[in-house]
Amino acid sequence: MSTPTAPGPAGAGTAPTAHPAVVSWVNEVAALTAPDEVVWCDGSAGEWDRLTTQLVDKGTFVRLERKPNSFWCASDPEDVARVEDRTFLCSRFQADAGPTNNWMDPVDMKTVMTEHYRGAMAGRTMYVIAFCMGPLDAAEPKFGVQITDSEYVAVSMQIMTRSGTPVWDRLTAGTDFVRCLHSVGAPLYPGQVDVPWPCDHTKYISHFPEERTIWSYGSGYGGNALLGKKCYALRIASKMARDEGWLAEHMLILKLTSPQHTVRYVAAAFPSACGKTNLAMLDPTLGGWTAETIGDDIAWLRFGDDGRLYAVNPETGFFGVAPGTGVHTNPHAMATIERGNSIFTNVALTDDGDIWWEGMTDTPPPHLTDWKRRDWTPTSGEAAAHPNSRYCTPIAQCPTVAPEWDDRAGVPISAIFFGGRRATTIPLVTESLSWRHGVFLAATLSSETTAAATGRVGVVRRDPMAMLPFLGYHVGDYFQHWLDIGETTSPELLPKIFYVNWFRRGDDDEFLWPGFGENSRVLEWALRRIEGTAEAEATPLGNLPTPGDLDLTGLKFDHTKIAAALRVDPTEWVTELRLIDEWFATIGGNRLPDVLREELATLRQRLAAAASRHAATTDPRLDLAPGGGESRWSQPRF
């Protein structure tokens, strides 16, 4: 039932499913896109071998000599990242997409895209992939079927999702599934030679939230083409989650065990390329602590019967940022890919059949093939790997994967960390004062743009809950949903919310915090706060540690920098408040919850009071933090 069908349109006889809606949809798409052949994927090792061999034969993949069952590939130089300006939320009413999404009327979008899809798979094979986001034995497993004309997508979906025969077996007639249609938009006409990375200059990544349908056209890049990931598990799922009373979030899930063997699970939301994978594979520098990985990109959070929030990782693989990943920063990611069974996209290829990227080792190899397939030497003057180059690798291979990563019930979350990449203003860590204050911090989260999306890098923008590019409905309603979640259970059962920033810089432009494994010190302080055993100082922003409140044992790092990383600078906050005002103004008065407006007013009052206290202080050293530590107010920038 899982072998490829003979050329010709799909039919019920060849399908590994009797689900009439799947079969009729596949037939309909095949009639529109005109593939040479339809293959129902079984997700088997044999299928992986067949497709990867095919990809090697046609020049898309290079089989690596130095890593088992692993492949290098380079995309079209224009198809390297998510395309936010070509990503659409086609809700029936524009007002439901909100100010953060590109909207187009669903009927108009389908009319336009249908013409792009017409004949788009000519000369190619259409693959039909059944997949499940989250454990197969979940109370309500979340199924999807992706149609694609890309072998790269088909094999990547094998890594990233539960797919194939076990899913077909469960996808019985009447079972709900999300329709995920994908074409690279590059038909092959008779005699035409294929290119290594087919795609179209025109791209559409469209979501039809009311129909739970995704149409993606023109790109082969992960976030645009592996539709289980951002399109389903975040955009469509966030809408499902709102309707059903749960949360679909851009979060890692981490298990922490203290030296006293206390186990805690935490989740953390950072924007793309801002440190989720790295924190998910944390190698704690703090003695006696163990960190284990449950997820690195997406968390689905639901209330358990005990009133706590439980998190599940809907994925089965990591699609991680390669540059900056090395034995010193993320040894566990390096060990994961060392085990093979991985796909590397837009990194550099070494002459002996291995991969390399900036930050993997201190010294680059003397010669490489760069991500544009050109000869590269250390004097080339350009990066050998694209800044958004990625590895795609199974989570089960991660040496730090927690045994419970696949548990149907998920893991109970004690703390949620929100964070952004900010060179200024945002302190290393802030503890929220309440759920609603935490939601305010998350709703005003900001970050510098990264190479994970096309467009300018390094521009500060608001990225609420690190979900700006992934919201499946109106951002104001999303904030209200977060506030409602906080009313669903007793306050002491809710995770405590913290706000972090690993990326603050000093006047010398160097990071003020060493990051990576040292982030365990911040997590440890947060967990001690939850247990009531850590000190903190009340500031206008929330509760912050002084450097003395953090466990800095053995940390070889300039402690004045750490004090600077923890500073609340009133001048910086004058600008920040203006930016938050602007952000809230874009949301629209009737959709922005009053609670958040009130939180902003309270923050403004607290900052004003602190600034006037500071102005009245002639000797800055009089304004000392409790415990005799130097106050963060003592070095204002004005």
Ligand SMILES: Nc1nc2c(ncn2[C@@H]2O[C@H](COP(=O)(O)OP(=O)(O)OP(=O)(O)O)[C@@H](O)[C@H]2O)c(=O)[nH]1
């Ligand atoms: N300075 C500093 N850099 C970090 C830290 N953690 C991660 N990074 C760098 O940030 C970049 C992206 O980190 P990732 O962990 O891959 O980001 P992510 O949030 O998983 O990204 P997506 O997969 O795009 O959602 C890499 O270049 C890392 O080296 C940190 O604690 N400090």
Ligand SMILES: O=C([O-])CC(=O)C(=O)O
């Ligand atoms: O979706 C992708 O392509 C990769 C990713 O995790 C992100 O951009 O946040």
Ligand SMILES: [Mn+2]
């Ligand atoms: Mn991501």
